[in-house]
Each structure stands twice: as structure tokens, then as C-alpha cells.
Amino acid sequence: MTGNKAGRLSDVLRIDRALVAAMVAHARRDHPDEACGVIAGPAGSDAPLRHIEMINAERSPTFYRFDASEQLAVWREMDDRDEEPVVIYHSHTATEAYPSRTDVKFAGEPGAHYVLVSTRAEETADVRSFRIVDGEITEEPIELTGDELAVQTYKIGHTPTSIVYDCADRH
Amino acid sequence: MAVEVRIPTILRTHTSGEKIVQGSGDTLQALFTDLDSRHNGLAGRVITAEGGLHRFVNVYVNDEDVRFTGGLGTTLKDGDSVTILPAVAGG
Numbered sequence A: 001m002t003g004n005k006a007g008r009l010s011d012v013l014r015i016d017r018a019l020v021a022a023m024v025a026h027a028r029r030d031h032p033d034e035a036c037g038v039i040a041g042p043a044g045s046d047a048p049l050r051h052i053e054m055i056n057a058e059r060s061p062t063f064y065r066f067d068a069s070e071q072l073a074v075w076r077e078m079d080d081r082d083e084e085p086v087v088i089y090h091s092h093t094a095t096e097a098y099p100s101r102t103d104v105k106f107a108g109e110p111g112a113h114y115v116l117v118s119t120r121a122e123e124t125a126d127v128r129s130f131r132i133v134d135g136e137i138t139e140e141p142i143e144l145t146g147d148e149l150a151v152q153t154y155k156i157g158h159t160p161t162s163i164v165y166d167c168a169d170r171h
Numbered sequence B: 001m002a003v004e005v006r007i008p009t010i011l012r013t014h015t016s017g018e019k020i021v022q023g024s025g026d027t028l029q030a031l032f033t034d035l036d037s038r039h040n041g042l043a044g045r046v047i048t049a050e051g052g053l054h055r056f057v058n059v060y061v062n063d064e065d066v067r068f069t070g071g072l073g074t075t076l077k078d079g080d081s082v083t084i085l086p087a088v089a090g091g
């Protein structure tokens, strides 16, 4: 049995459609540089609720790094509000939405859902979610909650159990 | 110099799960030597074999990134608060 070594981790990301759309919008805006950010939620809830766009200090199409001062401020704020980083996301602007070797090497939040957004296709972004624990990648399905959006700007995941949206018609 | 040190989730295996530990030292270097004597392996997660700070670990003294205050040579005084955070980075 691989993955979910910590046992307490859920093996699905439940997230509001509007938050996924917000991550995709951020990724589109920063394209071709990588965008990155956090969705915080109450500690222990595994529920991503509060979207925080972070500065990519590298401003690069192939690398991202949270600005160290901004990260401290945001982590402090989460601490004060008894929140944790439920989702940590970044975009890949020329490759698929799958963690790179660098992503795995620096994955420092074993409790987080690592969400990857690929903006390499112009019309529809790909969104996938992973756990990265002890250098091991485990993909997990994304379960969308909340209201259907008028415009679907993304499709979800590639695991057999995930919900796949093909309705990317923007006309 | 009694100093409070905030430990990130990923390093709490070295502190029996403790989120905040106490340490002492006149400099960051001395503090990590002190911490490592009680929390075995902690220093090695922050300091490289060459004796510098790991590039992908952020250390702050009272909210100042120590990269701008002298790295491991940063001086500490009583009551200072040290925060360790893994950098969030990737490709």
C-alpha cells in the first residue's frame, strides 16, 4: 500500500468551484510566469475556504517560490485565525499539471493538498490535486462543491475516480 | 539568552510534535547547537553540511528574514522569537 502514510489524510480534495476558478484566473493572469498561492481553512477541517494569492518571488516561467516575508505574514495570520494551508497551488505554463522533480524535492507541507494548474492550453486549464509526502506523489480526485459556474474555464484531473468536465465551450 | 522557537509541521518529528520549543544561544548558530542537543537532527534540517543555511528553509528572528541580518551569525537577545518555515517552492 502506497501513499497516505500519515493515515489521517483524506484522499480527496473537496473544494468550491469558485475557488478553483479563482486559482485558474490567477494562473491565467500571471501566464507565462508561474503563479502560486494558498487556500487556507480551519485547522483540522481539511476544508479550503480562504484564497490567498502569493507573489512568485522568482517571476519565472519554470520556477516558483513564495516571497519569504509575505509567507511569514500569511503563515502568522493563519496561525492567529487557527487556520492551516489546506491547499498549496501553483501553475505550470508549458507542461502538464503534474508535480515536477523540483516540486517533490521542496514539498514541505505534508498535510496540504498540492494543486497544479496547467495553462499550456489556451482555452481550458487542467487542474489536478496531489499529496506529496516523503518524496512520494499520490494523486487524488477533486470533488467540486458549490454552484455550477456559468463559464467552465477548466477541467479536472486524470484519475479514474475523478469528475471530468469536458464542457469547456466558452461561446 | 532564552529564545522561543516556532517549529513547522514537517520538523516536529524532531520535537516530539511540539510546535514551540525553548532554546538558548547568543547567535542563531549557537541556538541550533543548543536545540540539537535536545531535539536530535533538528539542526541538520536547517543547516547544511557546509555550515550554511539550507536554501529552501526560511529562518526569521522577530519577523526578519535572517538572510538579511547575518545568517547563522545573527545575534539573539533574551525574549527573541525565532520562526522556521520551509520555503514553498518548486518548478
Ligand SMILES: [Zn+2]
Residues within 6 Å of the ligand: A090, A091, A092, A098, A099, A100, A103, B090, B091
Ligand atoms: Zn511545479
